[in-house]
Amino acid sequence: MPKSFFADMHIHIGRDMFNNPVKITGAKTLTLTNVLKEASRNKGIHMAGVIDSHAPAVQQEIKKLIGAGHAHELDDGGIRFENVTLILGSEIEVYDENCRGPLHVLCFLPTLEKMEEFSEWLTTKMKNITLSSQRYYGTAKQLQYKVKELSGVFIPAHVFTPFKSMYGKGVHQSLREVLDPDLIDAIELGLSSDTMMADQISELHAFTFLSNSDAHSLPKIAREYQEITMEEPSFKEFYWALHNVDDRRIKRNFGMNPxxxxxxxxxxxxxxxxxxxxxxxxxxxxxxxxxKGVFDRIQELKSTEKDNKDRPPYLYQVPxxxxxxxxxxxxxxxxxxxxxxxxxxxxxxxxxxxxxxxxxxxxxxxxxxxxxxxxxxxxxxxxxxxxxx
Incomplete structure (x- = not known):
């Protein structure tokens, strides 16, 4: 019988194990080990998506934790540390010939081996693999194809924020201008929007919505998150929940009032x-x-007044x-x-x-x-x- 778990799938790394920057604007205390300890011991979330896992030094720290017996890889994907499962992710900046402004996407891979393979591929498409959210030189669809080739999950990030997002600065009216919608697994709403706002755009009705923190410091972890119905926190169960397979689903979104x-x-x-x-x-x-604010941008884009009754509740909450x-x-x-x-x-x-x-x-x-x-x-x-x- 599936159970409920809390998940925040957008957490940055500020510094690697050698004290070198990963996310330049991230706190120095935001190391991989500290993220996992904070998520497990203080926040009480069960799944953490670390979206700078493409950085080789971050992967090295994961291997160190596994080698010391503090973490282990799960058969269904993900890495268990104490009470939290690490899902390996990468936030990438896309700006191809179809983009009229850069946009961020989240790519999640099931295993460390797959993430290492992804990183090796990214070194041919990116100037600095050691840093977070770097510009990728290739098309968005090529990136989607690679993620799917590696059995990964592809999610456009914070889609309404004015900067570096799918709908951001008013340049894109539809995600189809840049992405293959059949290869999108979910949509991340971002801190200034909620389910009711996003559901005014009919092309988003087909996708599961996620509410994540985009944490740049330890205290910001789980300022937004979701409750997911799964058998256990693992990559496979997360993927199934995004696609409503066998009673796996997003049960509730928790986010700050927009x-x-x-x-x-x-x-x-x-x-x-x-x-x-x-x-x-x-x-x-x-x-x-x-x-331009998110509210006004959505008013420009909206194509329906219809509520999507099948959505899980979105509950306003603050840290x-x-x-x-x-x-x-x-x-x-x-x-x-x-x-x-x-x-x-x-x-x-x-x-x-x-x-x-x-x-x-x-x-x-x-x-x-x-x-x-x-x-x-x-x-x-x-x-x-x-x-x-």
């Missing part, structure tokens, strides 16, 4: 003044540099660190008492919480769980904020 995303509203990129969707220049500072007056000491107390952040967010009762933290803060956690927190919208690269009563 208003909290840093690209939800259209704003002036200079002074961050909120602007109308059709604004040509900022009425506040006069700048013509405008970042505990977003809650006002929940500082590091309080966070540590909660973890000491409830073990993981998932336990605090999903399972601790109000009475249980009040035994550890002040009643007002305990109530805020319950309000957050129920999607009742007040939100101030973000835009232009600035995150929104949470307010509590």
């Amino acid at each position: 208003h909290l995303g840093k690209y939800y509203t259209t704003v002036c990129s200079q002074c961050l003044e909120p602007l109308a969707a059709d604004a040509i220049k900022c009425h506040q500072c006069g700048s013509k540099k405008i970042v 505990l660190e977003y809650l006002p007056k929940l500082g590091p000491k309080t966070f540590t107390k909660l973890l000491e008492h409830f073990q993981t952040e998932m336990n605090v967010i999903h399972y601790a009762s109000l009475d249980d919480l009040k035994e550890v933290i002040p009643e007002k803060l305990a109530s805020s956690i319950i309000d957050m769980r129920e999607g009742k927190l007040s939100i101030k919208a973000g835009g232009g690269g600035k995150y929104g904020s949470v307010t509590t009563s």
Whole structure:
């Protein structure tokens, strides 16, 4: 009988085991080993997609963990470390003759051997294999064919963000302009959109939606994630869940209210003044540099008002660190008492919480769980904020 597991499938590596940068903007503490420990011990998620696994030094660290007996490869794909399964992924920047702006995609492979083969192929298509999210020189469809040749999973990343995404800057009206839809396994929504927003675009109705963190630091892991019904956390079960095979499925998406995303509203990129969707220049500072928000971009693209009733629920949630007056000491107390952040967010009762933290803060956690927190919208690269009563 399938069980439920929490998964965040978009986590970066900041530094490799030799302290060399992988994701330039990633935190230095964001090493592979630290990611796995944080996911297993503190976050309480069961599956972690590390999307810089193409880097040779990251693969070397995985082999070191396996050699030391701290991790092992699963027969159905993935690498088990304590209570979390590592799924090997790579985020790649595509900009071929069909792209009128660069876009990011996620490629997941079932085994370390397959990922090493993928990396070897990428060295002929990429200038620096050691870094994250590098420009790939080839067509998007060629990349899809290679991923499928290696029995992998292909997912367009954060498809609505203004920069480096499928629908981003207004240049693409359809994913068919760049990609083969038959070789897409799922769509990653990104922090400024949710299921209801994305389902206004009819060509997306055929795809499973994922909500992932795109974490650039340890605390950001699982700021968005999903609950997946599987037999166990493995690559094969993940693939089956994306395609609804034998009761495997995405059960619930958990994500921040889109208003909290840093690209939800259209704003002036200079002074961050909120602007109308059709604004040509900022009425506040006069700048013509405008970042179109995800909400307005989806309004341009939308082709239907129809709700997709078959979708799993998308539940608004924020990481505990977003809650006002929940500082590091309080966070540590909660973890000491409830073990993981998932336990605090999903399972601790109000009475249980009040035994550890002040009643007002305990109530805020319950309000957050129920999607009742007040939100101030973000835009232009600035995150929104949470307010509590």
